[in-house]
Amino acid sequence: MQFQNPQKQKPKISKKAWISETAIIIGNVTIGDNVFVAHNAIIRADEPDSSIIIGDGCNVQDNVIIxxxxxxxxxVNSNTSLAHGCIVHGPCYIGEGCFVxxxxxxxxxxxxxxxxVMHNATVRKIIVPEGKVVPDGMAITEQHTVENLENTSSELAEFKNSVVRANINLVKGYKALEMEVESE
Structure with missing residues (x-):
């Protein structure tokens, strides 16, 4: 479901994206090509002078709140995965090819x-450098703590890339189903 915000701004969604009918998208939101927005996701830019941009090839999985x-x-830059139930709250900048x-x-x-940013982690008021891993369950709220973060391993890089590929395939599959239904 898509709604305008009180400032009468409406979401701008690529025709190449797939949005679940149970997702809620409100206001000044821009969604790029090949984006997958799963069931019960909430993407809300309804407060004054707020905006959300989701780049090409991203996936916003079930119950994500932005x-x-x-x-x-x-x-949220291109080819980034926001996994089940995570919360992304602005102000926030997530680089290209990330995983939350x-x-x-x-x-x-x-x-x-x-x-x-691995499962059940919290990142607030800091800058995570490029190519780092915030471990499962870790809370990082002071900048000096990022010095101890490990670099992304080749296994984790392949994992996050495989999540993006799987979700782009879902976009293609769901769009193909929509085309079949329309032609019936």
């Missing part, structure tokens, strides 16, 4: 390209 506060922006794991919270932060 919200931008007044006068803030959430940017199940139940994680990212708020008022920057996550550099090719980084992973």
């Amino acid at each position: 919200h931008a506060l007044s006068h803030s922006q959430v940017i 794991g199940f139940g994680s919270v990212v708020f008022d932060c920057t996550v550099g390209d090719d980084s992973l």
Whole structure:
């Protein structure tokens, strides 16, 4: 379901994206090509001067919440995965090719390209450098703690890339089903 916000801004969604009928998208939201938005996701840019941009090839999985506060922006760059039940709260910048794991919270932060925030982690008020891994369950709220983060391993890089590929295939599959239904 798509709604305009109180400022009368409506979502702008690529015709090449697939959005579940149970997802809710409100306001000043831009969604790129080959984006998969799963069931019960909520993407909300309804506060004054807020916006959300989701780049090409991203996936927003089941029960993800993305919200931008007044006068803030959430940017999720291309080929990034937001896994089941995570919360992305603006202001927030997530780089290209990132992964945010199940139940994680990212708020008022920057996550550099090719980084992973693993399951049930919290990242707030810091900058995660490019190519780093925030481990499962870790809470990072002070900048000096990022010095100890490990680099993304080849196994984790392949994992996050496989999630993107799987979800782009879902977009293609669901779009093909839509075409079949329309032709019947």
